[in-house]
Amino acid sequence: xITTNPLVPADGMDDDKFHEECGVFGIYGHPxxxxxxxxxxxxxQHRGQEAAGIVAFDGKHFNAHRDLGQVGDIFSSxxxxxxxPGHAAIGHNRYATTGETALRNVQPLFADLxxxxxxxxxxxxxxxxxxxxxxxxxxxxxxxxxxxTEVIIHLIATSEAGSLIDRMTSALRQIEGAYSLVAMTDSxxxxxxxxLGVRPLVLGRLGDTNxxxxxxxxxxxxxxxxxxxxxxxxxxxxxxxxxxxLRPFPPAPRRPCIFEYIYFARPDxxxxxTSIYEARKRIGMELSDESAVAADVVIPVPDSGVPAAxxxxxxxGIPFELGIIRNHYVGRTFIEPAQQIRNLGVxxxxxxxxxxxxxxxxxxxxxxxxxxTTSVKIVEMVRAAGAAEIHMRxxxxxxxxxxxxxxxxxQREELLASSLDVxxxxxxxxxxxxxxxxxxxxxxxxxxxxxxxxxxxxxxxCFTGDYPIRLTDFEQSDRPAQLSLLAERA
Numbered sequence: 001x002i003t004t005n006p007l008v009p010a011d012g013m014d015d016d017k018f019h020e021e022c023g024v025f026g027i028y029g030h031p032x033x034x035x036x037x038x039x040x041x042x043x044x045q046h047r048g049q050e051a052a053g054i055v056a057f058d059g060k061h062f063n064a065h066r067d068l069g070q071v072g073d074i075f076s077s078x079x080x081x082x083x084x085p086g087h088a089a090i091g092h093n094r095y096a097t098t099g100e101t102a103l104r105n106v107q108p109l110f111a112d113l114x115x116x117x118x119x120x121x122x123x124x125x126x127x128x129x130x131x132x133x134x135x136x137x138x139x140x141x142x143x144x145x146x147x148x149t150e151v152i153i154h155l156i157a158t159s160e161a162g163s164l165i166d167r168m169t170s171a172l173r174q175i176e177g178a179y180s181l182v183a184m185t186d187s188x189x190x191x192x193x194x195x196l197g198v199r200p201l202v203l204g205r206l207g208d209t210n211x212x213x214x215x216x217x218x219x220x221x222x223x224x225x226x227x228x229x230x231x232x233x234x235x236x237x238x239x240x241x242x243x244x245x246l247r248p249f250p251p252a253p254r255r256p257c258i259f260e261y262i263y264f265a266r267p268d269x270x271x272x273x274t275s276i277y278e279a280r281k282r283i284g285m286e287l288s289d290e291s292a293v294a295a296d297v298v299i300p301v302p303d304s305g306v307p308a309a310x311x312x313x314x315x316x317g318i319p320f321e322l323g324i325i326r327n328h329y330v331g332r333t334f335i336e337p338a339q340q341i342r343n344l345g346v347x348x349x350x351x352x353x354x355x356x357x358x359x360x361x362x363x364x365x366x367x368x369x370x371x372x373t374t375s376v377k378i379v380e381m382v383r384a385a386g387a388a389e390i391h392m393r394x395x396x397x398x399x400x401x402x403x404x405x406x407x408x409x410x411q412r413e414e415l416l417a418s419s420l421d422v423x424x425x426x427x428x429x430x431x432x433x434x435x436x437x438x439x440x441x442x443x444x445x446x447x448x449x450x451x452x453x454x455x456x457x458x459x460x461x462c463f464t465g466d467y468p469i470r471l472t473d474f475e476q477s478d479r480p481a482q483l484s485l486l487a488e489r490a
Contacts, residue, residue, distance in 0.1 A: 022107075022123040022406070023047035023093040023214040024201075026182035028189040028238040030209040034063075034084035037091040038075040040211075040218040045071050046266055047123070047214060048093035051106040055119040056086030057184060062117045066106040088189055090182045092121035095408060105147045108184075113157050115164040116186050122149040123214055124179030124199045124406035128472035132174065151175070165190070165237065169248040172235075176470050178257070178405035178459070180230070182212055188239040192248075196255040196468055197232025198405050198459050200271055203243070210238045215269040229272055232256075255468045257405070258458035261446065262396045263304055263367045264407075274446070277307050282445035283395045283437055284311025284365065291435030292316060293363065293391045297356060299323035301366040301378055308395035309365035318363065323356040323385075324378070350378065358386030364431070368396040370409070372416035372429055379430045392429065394436040397463040398422070404471050405459065439463060 023044030027033045034056040041052055052074050053066030063084045067074045071093065075081065092107040108121040126132070129148035132155065137143065141154045155171035156164070164185055178198030183190040191212040193201045204211040204219035204226050211224045219226055230236060233249040257264070260271060267277040287308065298320050300309035313320035327349055362382060369375055375392065382390055398417035402409045412418050416425055426434035439460065440450040448457055461467045 022095055023218070024090070024121045024123045024180060024182045024212075025092075025214070025218055026088075026090040026121075026184070026189050026191060026212045026238070027206075028088045028210050029240070030206065031087060033086050033089035035081050036206075036211075036222045037089040038071065038081060039221050040213055041071045041075070041091045041093050043218040043221040043266070044093050044214055047264070048095035051094040051103075052092065053094075053106050053108055053121070054084055054089055054091040055108045055110060055184065056084040056089035057117075057186060058086040059186075062110060062119060062184075064108070064110060064119075066103065066108075068103060068106065088184055090119060090121050090184050090189065092123075102146075104145045107147070107149060108182075109145065109147075109149055109153060111153045111157060113164070115167070118153070118156065118164070118183065118185055120149060120153055120181060120183045122152065122179055122181040124177060124181075124194065125404060126151060126175050126177035126179065127404055127469055127474070128176040130473040131476060148177075149181075152181070165235075165246070168192075169235070169246075172248055176472055178469060180214060188237050191230060191236040191238070193230045193232055193234055195233040195249040195252045196459070198255055198257050198469070200256065200260060200265070201230040202271075203227045203230055203236065210243055212236065212238070215265055215271070217266045217269045220268070226270065253455055253468075255456065255459040257407075258442065258446070258460050259396075259403075259407070259462060262442075267307055279445060280307035280367075280395065281311035281314070283442060284308035284313075285315040286441035286445045287365070287393050287395055287435070287437045288312045288315035290438055290441050291393055293433060294361065295363045295389070295391060296360040297321045297323065298363045298365060299356065299382075301364060302326040302350070304367040305365045305395065308367065312363065312365055312393060316363075321353070321356040323353050323362065323382070325351050325353055327351065350381065352381050352385035354385045357382055359388055361389040362387045362391065364390060364392045366392065366394055368399055369394055369416055369425065369429075370399055371414055372425065375429045383430070389432045390430075391433045392426070392431045392435075394434070397436050397439045397442060397460075398425075399462050401462050401465045403462050404467065404474060405461070405469065407462075409462070 025037050025040035027036050034054050037054050049070055051068045052071045055062055055064040090108050108119045110119045126148040129151045132151050136154045143150055152171055156167045159167035159170040161167040161170045179194045180199040180201035181192050202216055204224040206224040216226050232254045235246040235248050237244040261279045265276045269276050295318055298309050298313040298318050300306040399415055400417045402412050422434055443451045459468055
C-alpha cells in the first residue's frame with residue numbers, strides 16, 4: 001500500500017514528481033566498511049530521503065544503525081560509525097512505496113535464520129507481495145513490518161532448500177516485481193537484479209574490495225572503479241575468494257526503467273554504458289527537433305530540467321539562461337509549521353530571475369508533468385516576472401499510467417495527462433504552447449531507431465501502459481492489507 005508521508009509538505013510542491021524508489025549499497029572486504037557505506041548512501045540520497053540504515057558484520061556480530069531522516073543527519077557522527085565495526089556492510093536509503101514511514105520499516109532488515117544471521121535491503125517493489133504475505137500469514141508467519149521486503153525474508157526462512165543461496169534462489173523465484181537487492185550473511189554479501197533488469201545495480205572495485213551500488217555516483221564518492229552493470233537476472237556472491245556470478249532465473253528480455261534516464265538517476269551516473277547527463281541532453285535535442293518554436297531564451301525548471309534544456313538550446317540555437325533560481329536550503333521542517341508559509345508554495349524553492357525573463361519569449365524545459373500543480377505555479381511565477389510568451393517543453397512523453405515497480409506515483413486519475421489532451425493541459429497550466437518529446441524521439445535519444453512495439457527495449461509503462469511484469473496484487477486489490485490496525489508514531 002502507498003500511504004501519505006507525514007514528512008512531505010502538504011502544499012504538493014514536493015508531491016508533483018515521481019519519487020525515487022530507494023538506493024542500496026554493499027561492500028565486502030574493507031576494514032572501514034560502514035564508513036564507506038555511509039558515503040555511498042550520501043551519493044544515493046536523491047533516491048530516498050525518508051530513512052537510512054546500515055548493517056555491518058565484524059566476523060562475529062551484525063551491528064546495525066537505522067533511523068528516520070537523511071544520511072547526513074543519521075551517519076555524520078564518528079561515534080555512530082564507530083558502533084558499526086566490520087569488514088562488510090550493506091546500506092539503504094528509503095522512500096516508502098509500500099508500508100508507512102516508521103522505524104520498523106527502515107532497512108536493512110535483519111533476521112536470525114537457521115543458517116545464521118541474515119540482513120537484506122531492497123530497492124523496488126514486489127507486485128505479488130500482498131498475495132505472498134497472505135499465504136505466509138495463513139501458514140503462521142508473523143510479520144513485524146509493513147514493507148514488502150520482509151516477504152523475501154519469510155520466503156527464505158521457510159524454504160526447504162539446503163544452502164542459504166539455494167533458499168534465497170527459491171524465494172526469489174516466487175516473487176514478481178522489479179528490484180535490486182543486497183543481502184549479507186556471516187560469510188558473504190549477495191547482490192541480485194530482477195530478471196528484466198528494471199531497477200539498476202552496478203559492481204565496482206576499490207583495491208581488493210568489491211562494491212555494489214544502485215548507481216555509479218556511489219562508487220565515485222569512495223574512489224572505487226566501475227567494473228560493470230550487474231546483468232538482468234544475475235546474482236552476485238561476494239566473499240573472500242572474489243565475485244561469483246550465478247543465474248537463478250530463466251533468460252528474459254531486458255527492460256530497464258527508461259525513467260532512470262529522464263529523471264531518477266543522478267546526472268553524473270552511468271547506466272548500461274550510457275551517461276545519464278548526455279542522454280538527457282540528447283532528449284532535449286530531440287525535443288527541439290520535434291517541437292521548435294520561435295523564442296528568445298531557453299530556461300530549465302531546476303534542477304532536473306537543466307541537461308535537457310542545454311540540449312534544446314544547443315540544437316535550436318536559442319540562448320540558454322538560468323531564468324529560475326532554486327533555493328537548495330529549504331528544509332521540510334521549515335515548510336511544515338505554518339499554513340501561511342506553506343501557501344508560499346513553489347516560491348520557497350524557486351525564484352524567477354527577472355533579468356533573464358522580462359519581455360522575452362521563454363521556452364521552459366522540464367523533465368515531466370505529473371499532477372501539473374508545480375507547473376502551474378512555475379508558469380505563474382514566470383508570467384509575473386514579465387515573460388512575453390511561455391512555451392513549455394517536456395523531456396518525456398505524457399505520463400498517463402501509474403508505476404507499480406517501485407516508484408511512488410499518484411493514482412492514474414490524478415495524473416494530468418490521463419484526463420486531458422495536450423491542448424487541455426496547456427490551457428490548465430497556462431502556457432502559450434506545450435509539447436512533449438515523442439516516445440520514438442525518447443528512444444532515439446537512447447540510441448535506438450525507435451521503440452520496438454513487439455519487443456520494447458525499456459520499461460516505459462508509465463507512458464504506454466505496457467506493464468512487462470504481472471500486477472498480481474493490483475489484480476487482486478480486494479485482498480486485505482496486513483498490519484492495517486497498527487499505527488506507529490515516529
